[in-house]
Amino acid sequence: MAIARNQWYVAAYSEEVGEGLLARTICGEPLVMYRTGAGEAVALADRCVHRRFPLSRSNRDGDRIVCGYHGFTYAPDGACVAVPGQTRIPRTARVPAYQVVEQDSLVWVWIGDGTGDAAAIPRAPWLTSPDYVTVRGMEPLAARYELLVDNLLDLSHETYLHAGYIGTPEVAQTPITTEVDDEAGIVYVSRRMKDVECPPFYATSTGIEGRIDRWQDIEYHPPCFYLLHSRIAPTGVEPGPDGDDPRAFHVEVGYAIVPETDTTTHDFWWVARDFALDDADVSRFLHDSNRTVVLQDVEALDVLEKVIAAEPAGYQELSINIDTGGLAARRVLQRLTGAR
Amino acid sequence: MAIARNQWYVAAYSEEVGEGLLARTICGEPLVMYRTGAGEAVALADRCVHRRFPLSRSNRDGDRIVCGYHGFTYAPDGACVAVPGQTRIPRTARVPAYQVVEQDSLVWVWIGDGTGDAAAIPRAPWLTSPDYVTVRGMEPLAARYELLVDNLLDLSHETYLHAGYIGTPEVAQTPITTEVDDEAGIVYVSRRMKDVECPPFYATSTGIEGRIDRWQDIEYHPPCFYLLHSRIAPTGVEPGPDGDDPRAFHVEVGYAIVPETDTTTHDFWWVARDFALDDADVSRFLHDSNRTVVLQDVEALDVLEKVIAAEPAGYQELSINIDTGGLAARRVLQRLTGAR
């Protein structure tokens, strides 16, 4: 499957974009990112028009980038404003500037033609809400992004790949419901577990000692944005009629599944919680545990990418009920990429 | 040249197949191998039907394998017997099971279609005979298997590549006789050396101090099975009229030359002897010496594979008399693969 263009992609966390020149390839396009003195995030094509030198290996002069090879100088809008040995600047001397939207502490770029609709970018208000505390990171994945989409849309794998962290037998045993909002292009997958074992990830962070009700409500906004609304509560605790739910613990897990190239992916992940807000130990525990879980996925998916590279063309997978979410996601992605 | 299919290949030594899940690729096909509680060796395709996860990275549940990604569970015959989240198992949920024959402490698998004839598998009775003691190993070769066939069918290279171990000037100087049994598809190459220097490999292991008669009788069963019947005796010692030969030393060297991929090979090797049966020093010496010799070949053939990768298409070799065995082997292999 091709990578969808004319889409918004998460290119960085806000805190990654600052004084330095950050190199990051998104959908095969090399970008250089930085923040102007006025605080605006900038994303330019990372290739000097002259002799292709990466601007990310160059130097800033205020808000400008001076190419480290021959000194071609670029403004934040991509326009070349100085060249060596002459005062005339060629009319076509300009690097593409990418449309950038920074919200919810994420830096989004529009990959494709024309202008993206900023209002269409999905939100993650927990990341900046005072009612939540977030830990997060990003891991490089030597596998195509579709494998991570598959992985995250089918959480039954938690039982096998993440036992001892977030997996318990009940995850794989409990059926899911899948819904697709075709108009909005969103895939919803829900799994509601009643009176089940509490895995260490939640037991340690919430302090719950007995059995729990555990909800996994996935919301996937193709191509790159994945939210897992996770609710954990002592068995029998229910939300109030008006939706308030003070005795439950809410964990907003999220991923940005961002293609770097056809076969490599940026695996952005975060865990936001509405409890133990001031507890640094809980933050450290959730960060380290979730990173371990992500790296278990990375190891497995890197293997799958090698399996795909070595297998005969036309190999067919077999899908079952647990895959309805992943298959729905593929259909939406195929529509976005124009593939059959 | 393609790799011959519809053939028996050595996939492992018996002692390699046990409790664990052994991953091994044979002729480009990834296998997982293990031994059932009843002691039977099993070889399955190493790819879960669901999402391709290698079964070799999974776990055993008795004689079954439980996929480490989503828990698809397979019986030793390849049938899927459990899937997560539902009780109905899809009719087509099955991984290919390979026909396995274990004999002479070798685990053979049939690569190809239909059923292989177990009686056609060549024998190596020395490997399990009480009259012989064997040392053995396996080295990975980053070169196509044809290069190892070439190497082993023309032992004149011992003089140059293995001087100080098994090579002496007389090996390269002594002419060979070559015979091909076209019906059985076996290539025989013989070199009979009279009154020659005894190389360290045999001097140290047998204790012979003077000059020797040295016979090299090669028997190559394409595609993968190679036997070198080596007889060393003090010069002038001859076998009796009934074939008994108690004053000579017999070393049964063998190789299984097994394609892993088009350009990599499993180089199984063994050295069985009918003398010094209880002498651990001789065992250690022969093991280490032969492994060194094998690694000298590996280093040379890995270089040749790189030469081939870099050379212009259509490069032609030049062959001489010493190559009659290797050329005969190529002809048989070409017939097996259907190549011209």
Place this chain on the structure above:
Amino acid sequence: MAIARNQWYVAAYSEEVGEGLLARTICGEPLVMYRTGAGEAVALADRCVHRRFPLSRSNRDGDRIVCGYHGFTYAPDGACVAVPGQTRIPRTARVPAYQVVEQDSLVWVWIGDGTGDAAAIPRAPWLTSPDYVTVRGMEPLAARYELLVDNLLDLSHETYLHAGYIGTPEVAQTPITTEVDDEAGIVYVSRRMKDVECPPFYATSTGIEGRIDRWQDIEYHPPCFYLLHSRIAPTGVEPGPDGDDPRAFHVEVGYAIVPETDTTTHDFWWVARDFALDDADVSRFLHDSNRTVVLQDVEALDVLEKVIAAEPAGYQELSINIDTGGLAARRVLQRLTGAR
């Protein structure tokens, strides 16, 4: 662009060719080089006619090479003079011998058909002149040779890539003059800087403390030979009317830009000076400084090669006045390779 054939290329420094067997690939052709007992440099194809084994991994027997695999033996003219197991030597048993010319302490080989005209090889008399002292080296470049030609024909990059060594702002600011001798196929690029800052490379080596006049006179003999006649003098010092110039410092920088493969290059470099001839500290300083500068180029060009490998086909560069030398060099190279 293809690599030009039917051309002379520098294959080694004289001191590299001696008793040992030197492997070096030039224009995709693997060579083995050595020096005969009579002192003559020899370059043969580095591939035994029999089974392709590299002769460079073999052994010398006097002026002959004995293949390390099966003992095929070659004379310095490439003729095979012995094979194992038989006395008859096949008529076609011969490896190509390359025409070699050794002059100015450089070993040139003719890559192509027919016989090269030795008189057409450009000279570098400084390398062996008693009036000069030379330091030199060779660095491997994981980039196509055209990128190094580009780099060296446009020295405005010194200001940005080599600041603190040989770059000052005036290099990029000073316009160049470019001339092409179409008949001889030589590109000349000159930059004359008056009353400019003296960079550390020249300040430390010459001892000049004030401002300088600095001349950069490039002479590029495609495909591989590059000379930079560098003149440094205290500002206002001029050569005499007869060309004598005793108060100036002359540094003859040179490069041999030799394709190893389509995307890798041998970057031979030297710095010859006509001052401080007996000063080992100056030699060490110039060696280390120039090697640092070369490695700065290597790092940058290795990056550019990766950029090219990842970019869409048909990407267009933008050129300005500083590129007239590089563009002229490309035109000559295109003529040599028969490319459009």
